[in-house]
Amino acid sequence: MNNINFNWALIQSFLAALEHGSLMGAARATGVSQPTLGRHIAELESQLNLVLFERTGRGLQATPHALELAEAAQAMQDGAARFSRLAAGSGQTLRGRVRLSVSQIVASFLLPPILVRMRQALPEVVVDLVVSNSVSNLLLREADLALRMVRPEQGSLVAQHIGQVPLLVCASQSYLQRNGTPMLPPELLAHDLITGDHNTEIEDGFAALGFPVNNLRHGLRTDDLNAQWAAVQAGLGVGFMHSYLLRATPSVLPILPMITLPVLPIWLTVHRELRTSALMRAVFDFLAAEVPLALQNKHG
Template identity: 55%
Template sequence: MNSDFDWSLIRSFLAVLDHGSLLAAARALSTSQPTVGRHVAALEQQLGGALFERTGRGLVPTALALRLAESGRAMEAAAHQLARSLAGARTGVEGTVRITASQPVACVLLPPVLARLRAQWPQVQIELVSSNEVSNLLRREADIALRMLRPEQTGLVARKIAEVTICACAHRDYLRRSGTPRTPQELLGHALVGHDRQPDIQRGFAAMGYAVQPERFGFRTDDLMAYWAAVRAGLGIGFVAEYLVRTDPQVQPVLPQLPLPRLPIWLTVHREIRSNPGIRAVYDFLAEQVPTALAADAGAAVAPASRMRRTQAVTSSTDRSSMV
């Protein structure tokens, strides 16, 4: 490699890698196709090898391109972080930002994300409200909310930033004792972990054609962390967000064919305080980092369209944060 390697060409290279063609990359970068082509050609000359093979399906990355991509992504992330830090210094990103989220999101998903945020902006203090209730941002109970239900109040700005996948699961010890269900009908023969007052799980069974009474659930709670603890303790089969399940190797998903919902995560803020530099910075950071955290944890899995259609039949119209 040339000792005077031009790192400025990496941006065009990554755009082509992501979009599969010079034209699409140029559109994404708001530049011209010949400019992107020159950048890729210059980078190939500096590296001494081809980065893409031209096929009928577009540009296919070579082994050299895939090796370069890892370093390029790291460079891109560092550049974005530097840009955010400089913007924060210019606009005075500081002060206290109050965030509310459901218990599992607040206790499991958000802490690593907030650790990165604090490392970038140590002058920003975070207040995290762990609550399964839909906080009313109009009353300033929080500055930013992460919820599984889109708020309908006027004056709020909501942005769908990710989806959370639910699965049926149980501790390995329970499955060793009781066996693993292979069909929904067999599931009804097992000990089930349910909710106390929230009807989501019962409605899900009803959508599949099974009328299940509350007494069918041997353990019931609406506290989502207590619910997760019950599943981990082997009290029975429960329905839990996959990002939680992956934190405990002793908990095993079952019945992957069940049409369980993918629940949206809505990032919500009051329209009037988006111009606050600290709140705006945290809002943008969460919009970028929460989907990244979920994708990294889940291997960036995407549900087939057929499963998404089945999901509509079993997703409750109530506050879906009662499931995650």
């Protein structure tokens, strides 16, 4: 690559295409459009004068040249990510931008009042909110902090368990008026259910209780929790929702309190190198204190 005016974005796109095997998968993972990724791959191939991918009906097939370059490209990305983490961690000011990764349902309902209080307590901090149900990669600085329902396994990440979210069986008053209120768990078999699509945790729960899963009636199946919650509010069926959602929505009622649903943990995670940053530490500590209060409805 002598005398090449090198564009770092080309390496990022190359690695994404290599990992996911298609422009569609790479675009979904990176947030970069498919046409842009395609241009990046074509430009990198032109600069290197190498064919990196064979275009097939099933996506992209890496050539031996691509596989040969993969390790060096990954090392470049790891080095750039470490450089970014160290640079962010070196600051000792409470002014700046912080990328926070949360799920859709947390971003829409739990987090906004917390961000109002953070704005008052840390007025010079700007939050860049990464809203995704996939786990953002803190190691590569896709986010600085993350609120997640799973504990990260990487040793270079610092995770603190800051709360838990009970799940409740619930339905809107309008649905219950039309269809009656189930009083015992087996009666759910006669009701329309709002559940996941690829996520089959609800069906697995019914199976564990000995209910015939094939006989379940579905009002809606979707893995989007915002869509599930909207469907429950609209009266489409019985849902299994985060408890804090019901507090502000009197038209949705908890039912069947004898059913014990899983309690979801909430983990606040940061890369350990960022804990040396006064800015990151301040935001981490604020969220660690405020999220449990919000879950317990201590702010009213």
